[in-house]
Amino acid sequence: MATQYGHGGYGQGYDTGDDEGRYGYGPHPGRRPRLPAALRAPFEGRTWRELGYVLLSLPVSIVLFTWTVTMVSLGAGLLVTFLGVPVLAAALAGSRAFGALERARARALLGVDVPGPEPLQVRKPGAPAWMGAVLKSGASWRSLLYSLVQLPWAVFTFTVAVTLWTLSLTMLTYPLWFWVFPAYAGESGLQLYGDAHHRIYLDNSFEITVTGLVGLLFTLATPWLVRALTTVDGLLVRGLLGPSLLSERVVELESDRGVVVDTAAADLRRIERDLHDGAQARLVGLAMDLGLAKEKMREDPQAAARMVEDAHGEVKTALQELRDLARGIHPAVLTDRGLDAALSAVASRCTVPVRVEVDLPSRPAPAIEGIAYFTVCELLQNVAKHSGARSASVDVWRAEDRLMLQVTDDGVGGADASAGSGLAGLKGRLDAVDGILLVDSPAGGPTRVIAELPWRG
Structure with a gap:
């Protein structure tokens, strides 16, 4: 059902503020970098921090792996005695401590801020209770698993990163140092191929230039390849050293x-x-x-x-x-006739012409229906007060087990839910019921706000 509504007074109870800054409307000035990202990457501090992370990962992972294998093997062998459980508990506690260091290293070098896992649930004082808490903690075993998995991955990333950077910089700077071969090695240049009958050297101007250009391409591509590797490191830290999904x-x-x-x-x-x-x-x-x-x-x-x-x-x-x-x-029309009639009534009181289209096979849960109603009310209040729009539209439909809301307008744009505005408060209220608020509002418009709510019919 599509309905066009005109001008009128807006109802009470939906005011979220009179300042445009609350909703973040208007253009957001920003400074664009002069060089594209592909050319900036080799010179960015982030690139070299990621390389530093990869280089440190190998010695750190060797220490972690050695600790874990030694202590777990020792503890497993001593389980026949009373010493096995304390050794295993110490192994897990050490893995948790190393995990804290790894989270700090990822935060400093990769910018991956992972909160610590849930603390140990020690029910009563004493060593036996502490050992039981360590052994029962899922975070302890995830830290131990990280110690085992990190070594082979660190060897792979170290080898790939060092090989790529060495090859890239060597080829890039070859035009500067190729003269060492005829001057000191008695050869005309870098040998590319050779056997008993034939040898190929990179010794003429064309080959030297091509080598430098290929090195340039490798130099530009290597930061992105290393970044892809460190992305996996970030996932490992987040998945194994962070809090569990339940916590x-x-x-x-x-x-x-x-x-x-x-x-x-x-x-x-x-x-x-x-x-x-x-x-x-x-x-x-x-x-x-x-x-x-x-x-x-x-x-x-x-x-x-x-x-x-x-x-x-x-x-x-x-x-x-x-x-x-x-x-x-809570409007009576919402209880009696549902979202279609209630939103139509709201749109008829909006100072901006609003088209309403509601396509729902049935009614969602009353609580979700009420949240959807007031969400649209606040968004339309925002449109009427701050957007400068000439028209707006409201679309409501069901997608599997989600209730979808979309409010669009042809105003000035620039709305930002992350600027501490009224949209941020609305986003928080939707989060409270497992909802999602997405804002697409480039400077100059148009603005489109999509809200998702659980159906719970």
Whole structure:
């Protein structure tokens, strides 16, 4: 269903701020590098830090592998005695300590910031409890696995990186040092091929130039090849030395719970403020006016009638304020008729013409439906206040087990959810229910915001 709506007043309860900076609208100036990335790579500090990481990986992995194999073999051999368990616990504890050093090395040289794994769950004091916690910890065994896997990978990356960089720089600088062969080696140049009957030297100007150009190509390509290798190192550190998926999920849920609590508290404060400053104050004044009208009923019936008539108007105004407030909490049209009708009502009150299209086979869970409704309300409020758009559109559909929302406008663009704006707060509220908010808003527009929510029908 597609509907076009025109101008009108926007409903209450969806205001997220009046400053354009809150939503980050407007162009974001930036400075572009003069050289493309392919030409900058050999001169960037990141390239040489990655090379340093690869060069250090070999000695570090040898130490890790030696520690792990020695201690595990010793502990396994001593399991028949009471010494085996402490040795195995020491092996795992050492692997965890080496893991902390590896995370620090990856953070310093690769820029890969991996948080530490979950701490040991030591239930009671004493060495036996500590050893039991170490042996039961999945992070300890992942650290031990990292020590075993890192050595063969470090040997491979060390060999590839050293070979590529040596070959690249040797060929690139060959035009500068080829003269050493005729001057000191008694040969005309670098020997490319040779047997008992025939030899090929890189000794003329064309061959020397081609060698230098090939070296240049290798020099430009080598940083990217080494970067690909260190990307695997980053994945190893993140997967084996970081927190487990379960612990990350627990931390995420705790954070989301805090967001939900803060949002609920803010909503309650807003409702209390609106009631106190709006309908409650109006009803108090209404009660006082009716009291005065009651006193004047016998003395001046006409004045009392006028006061009652004014009070009747105040009652209508108070009722409208209460309706608007109830709409901000949870609109009745959403409960009764679903997202299609509720979003159509919102679009009809927006100051920008909005096209609404809702294609849903059924209704999602009420909580998800409410979040989707208020998400669109905030996005349309953003469009009306800050985008300078002439038109906007809202599309809602279901994709497998996800409820998809898309709000687009033809405004100035430049919206940024990472700039601490109202979009950032909206993103946090969606994260609390495993939702996703994606913003595509180049300077000059158009702006497209996509929200994904779990269906949970």
